[in-house]
C-alpha cells in the first residue's frame with residue numbers, strides 16, 4: 001500500500017514538473033478562449049443586465065440571488081475552459097471563504113441552519129497562513145457542495161484556469177505551503193465585473209465579515225474568533 005502511494009506521489013511530482021515546464025501557455029490559451037466566448041453582443045447584454053440590477057430599488061437580500069443568477073451566466077461560458085468540476089473540492093478544503101452576514105442569512109434561509117451570532121467587524125480564522133486553511137468548508141459533503149445553488153460570491157467568482165485539477169492537488173498545495181520551488185502556480189481567474197455591485201450590497205454600516213466556517217461551524221470543530 002505504502003509503495004503504491006509512493007509511486008502515485010512520484011507520478012504526481014513528475015506531472016507537476018511537466019506542468020511547470022509549460023509555464024503559462026495553457027492558462028493563457030484558456031483565458032483567451034474565455035474572452036473569445038464572450039462576444040461583444042454577449043458582453044453588452046450582460047452589462048445591461050448588471051446595470052439594471054444595480055439601479056433596481058430593492059433590498060440587498062432580494063438583489064443578492066439576482067446577482068448570483070447573473071454570475072451563473074458567466075459560469076456557463078467559462079466553465080468549459082476551467083479545471084473546476086463536480087467532485088474536485090481542493091478549494092473547499094484549503095482556501096478560506098470570507099462571506100458577509102448578508103450571505104450568511106441567505107444560506108441560513110436556504111438551509112434552515114442558523115448562523116453563529118458574531119460581533120460586528122471582520123473576523124479571520126486564527127492560526128491560518130494567509131489564504132490557507134486546514135478546515136474543510138462545513139457545506140462540503142462527499143466532495144460536493146451541498147449548497148451549490150446558494151454558494152457564496154467568492155465560491156462563484158474564482159476558477160482554476162487549467163486543463164485539470166493537477167495544480168490543486170494535495171502535493172502541490174503542500175509544496176506551495178512550504179515555499180518549495182517545485183510548487184506550480186495555480187492560475188485562477190475572478191469575475192471582477194461583479195465586484196462593485198457585490199460591494200454595494202454588502203458594505204454597509206455594521207456588516208459582519210467572517211469565514212463561512214465561523215458563521216456555520218462544524219458540529220465537532222468550531223474555528224474560534226479573533
Ligand code: SF4
Nearest residue numbers: 092137139140145155
Ligand atoms: S460553499 Fe460550497 S463551493 Fe463554497 S467552499 Fe463550501 S462547499 Fe465549497
